Amino acid sequence: MKLGDGVEQSIHCTAALSGLSAGGVLSAAALAEFHGVSTSYLLKHLQALSGAGILETVPGPKGGYRLAKRPEDISLLDIVLAVEGPAPAFRCSEIRQRGPNPLPQRYFTKPCQITAAMLRAERAYRAELASTSIADILAELSADDDGGIAARGCAFMELHERKAAR
Amino acid sequence: MKLGDGVEQSIHCTAALSGLSAGGVLSAAALAEFHGVSTSYLLKHLQALSGAGILETVPGPKGGYRLAKRPEDISLLDIVLAVEGPAPAFRCSEIRQRGPNPLPQRYFTKPCQITAAMLRAERAYRAELASTSIADILAELSADDDGGIAARGCAFMELHERKAAR
DNA sequence: TTAATCGTAGATATTATTTATCCACGATTA
């Protein structure tokens, strides 16, 4: 059971974009530099996020990415599903049907109870993720510390703008 | 996010072993044939389960595997952790610290809130798995159907015993 | 005692997936 690095990158990028002032954008290159990760790889996840309606893109010079909706309307589940895909972690390959001594077919009219239990756990996982929004993350950060992700995003954007002005 | 096939095999094997009569065992080869999977690969998982104290082994001719404790004392979480390892699915690589504009160090005295949220979801997942035992699975199966995993395990064991007698 | 059977452990191959990179393309705007 493992979650790809893309999830961490995507959540941090979304949080950083939440700190932008109205109309502001950050390019994929700027986001990658900001987080110290590969631009071309981050691009893949950013496209997944824009495809899922979490981010939107502004083409052309001075273009980039920004949030497609309010931080409080973006849950961690939205991001995880966009990046990792909707498939559940547990997949039943029906090995109960593969043995040498076949059971009566009516035994299989009900779904595998093991699968049902595993998916129940996964629903609990997703429910918890769905109940946490990007806005919640930002609120927890700024509640007890002056150096929040949002503020850092702003600082970096200014840096980026200065660089572009040169 | 993905769970290995070993989890499904391990749970089904544990359920099958729950159906054995007192003192009965099933060899790794028998369990593999029963489920139609590779013996040598299943072996790896069975060893993990016995190492975790879920199964125990009986060596020698007529040896094999059996439960090390009662079905109601074996949770799905026990099995998942034994097979997949205890590491959480989400791992924070602290990309927030990697950017070009370092933040004041005191910003990092608190753990990453994103990580905290992801681990909170994972705790919910594990709690749900911990609350379901092998006995629960068997009960749900036999509640409304005569062909339960336990009964099938018995039938197969008898088949296996007959084979050994020859 | 002996030979068969079983599990243990580690090494190793094979396959699949993830991660990462690159390039040609179309859209937009200074």
Added chain:
DNA sequence: TAATCGTGGATAAATAATATCTACGATTAA
């Protein structure tokens, strides 16, 4: 019109999962 950006697909490299094999030690039925 030229620079900059995102899009999308192809592709390579790295990593992890899957699967197999071999030698070994323990146990027990004959």
